[in-house]
Amino acid sequence: xxxxxxxxxxxxxxxxxxxxxxxxxxxxxxxxxxxxxxxxxxxxxxxxxxxxxxxxxxxxxxxxxxxx
Numbered sequence: 001x002x003x004x005x006x007x008x009x010x011x012x013x014x015x016x017x018x019x020x021x022x023x024x025x026x027x028x029x030x031x032x033x034x035x036x037x038x039x040x041x042x043x044x045x046x047x048x049x050x051x052x053x054x055x056x057x058x059x060x061x062x063x064x065x066x067x068x
Contacts, residue, residue, distance in 0.1 A: 001026065025050070027062050042062050044063055044064050
C-alpha cells in the first residue's frame with residue numbers, strides 16, 4: 001500500500017463519518033483496470049461484486065457511469 005492504514009483512516013474520518021463495521025476499499029490489485037493493455041474500465045450495465053469470505057458480499061450495479 002502507498003499510505004499506511006492509520007493515515008487513510010485519519011484522512012477519511014476528516015471527510016466523512018466512519019462507523020463500526022464500515023469497509024474501506026483502497027484500490028485495485030495490479031493487472032486490472034488502467035494497468036491492462038488496453039485499459040479496461042467498468043461500464044454501464046456491469047456489476048461489481050466484492051466478497052469477503054465468512055462476511056458476505058456487496059454488489060454495485062453501474063448505470064450511466066455511476067454506482068447504483
